Amino acid sequence: MIDLAQLRREPEFVKASLARRGVSSATMDEILELDIEHRRLLQEAEGLRAEVKELSRRVGEARRNKDAGADDLAARSRELGDRERVATQATDAVGAILREQLLLVPNLPAPEAPDGVDENDNVEVRRWWVGMEEGVPFPAYAEHQRVAHWDIGTELGILDMEAGVKLAGSMFPLYRGAGARLLRSLGFLALNSHMADYEEIRPPSFALTETMMSTGHLPKSADDMYAIERDGLWAIPTAEVPLTSMHRGEILEESRLPIRLTAQTACFRREAGAAGKDTRGLLRVHEFDKVELFAYCSPGQAEAAHADILARAEGLLQSLGLTYRLLDLCAGDLGTSSARTMDLEVFSPGVDRWLEVSSVSWFRDFQARRANVRYRTAQGTTAFVHTVNGSALAWARIWAALVETHRQADGSIQLPQVLAPYMGNQTRIVAKAS
C-alpha cells in the first residue's frame, strides 16, 4: 500500500510517479477527496464520542454522590450516543471505500526503473554464457540441442505431460525417474548453497486471504490463484506470500535486521487467459517448485540485500552452465507491489526462447505497510521495514533449459558436475533399455 500521508504531502510527486505505470491522476484525486471527507467525518464522530464519555463520567459521579439529575445526564448522553452511532457509521463507510481504493493503487516505481509501458520496453542489462569471460562468443547451439524438452522428456522417459493431464488436467507436469530426481537435486543444490546466510523455512502451501492481501496478490489477482473456498484458503503462487507474513504485525528490533529467509515450495498459478499460447511442455505450468530468497531489511540495507539475491540467482545459473540475460523491468511492466525488479531469463535452445526463471524485486515499504511489519530504530521510533525477494530459482523452466542445453549428440543428457552429489554421481541421463 502506498503511503497516504505522502500522497497528501506531495500529491504531484506521487501522481507523476504513478503516471509512469499508467495510473491516472484522476484516480489519485478521487482518493484525496475521499481522504478529506473521511477526516471530516472522523472529527465529527470523535467529538461526539468525547462528549458521551464525559457525560457518562458525570453520570457515574452523580450516582455515587446520590445527586439528583443523573437521569437527565444519562438521557442527554443517550441522545448524543445515537448521533455518534450514525456519525461513526458514515465514517466507517467512507473509510472502507478509501481503503478499498488505496489497496488497488500499485507501488511507486523507483526513479532508477526505466521508462516504458510493457515488456517490450524492458532494458537488457547483460547476457552471460559459458566462456563469455574468456572471450568465447555467444553459443551457436548444435542441432542435437535444438530439440524441445517435451520431446526429450518423452524420449528419455523423464517427463510425462500426458500423465499429468490425466491426473490434474493440462499444464500440470509429471516428472519421472531421473527427471524427478533432477528436480529434487536442483532444490537441494540451491537450498544448500543458501543455508549459511538464509534461514531455511518450510511454510504451509496454503494461505489465508489476509496473508494474500499483505503481499498485494489480493484483491487484484484473485483470478490468477487457486482458491479453496470451503476453507477460506488460497494456494500460494510463491513462497514470497508466507515469508512476507511470517512477521506480520510485529515490531522487529533493528539489530535483528536483515532477516534473511529461504524456502522451496510448490507454486500454484491458474494462468487465466494464457490457454493455448506458449504453454507447451514446461513453458507455463499450473504448478512448479521454486526456491525463494527473502529479506526483511532496514531501508539502508535493501540495496545490498537485493544485489545479494540477484548474485545468488546468477551464480546458480552459471554453475548449471546455462545461458541467461538480465532485464531491468520498465515502470509499466513492474508487478503491483514492486518498486524495482530485475528479471533473469534463461535461454532454452530447444524451443529457441528466453524463459523467465527469476524475478528479483525491491518492494520498499509497500508490502510492509500492508502486512504492518515495522522495526524500532536507534532513536526509539518505529518505521516500516523494506522487503526484498527473488527466486533462485524456478525449477520447471530451468529443468527445460537444462535438458535442452546439455543434450548430447547421442540423445543422452550430460548434467553439470555441480549436480553430481545430488544425483548419486549419475550425471548422465540415457533412455531406459526397456
Place this chain on the structure above:
RNA sequence: GGAGGGAUGACAGAGCGGACGAAUGUACCGGUCUUGAAAACCGGCGUGGGCUUGCCCACCGUGGGUUCAAAUCCCACUCCCUCCGCCA
C-alpha cells in the same frame, strides 16, 4: 470429532460494569551512589489516528450485541492448553 479450561503491554500476572490504556513484578533505558560492576534508591518505559500541539479518539484474541458507561455482561467465531476418540 466430544468434554472442560483459557486468551490482558517485551514477558509473567491482577482487574470481572463507572477517573482502566490498564495494578504489581521482571526485563529494558536514564540518573544517584561506586575506582568499576553488582545491589539499593529515584525517574522513564505500548501502538496507531485526528486536529485548534495541547488536547481528543481507538486498541485488553476477532466480530457483533446490551448499557448513559464494557478489559469487565451476552452471542458467534478463531486460536492455545488438558482429557477422550481417530489417525501418517
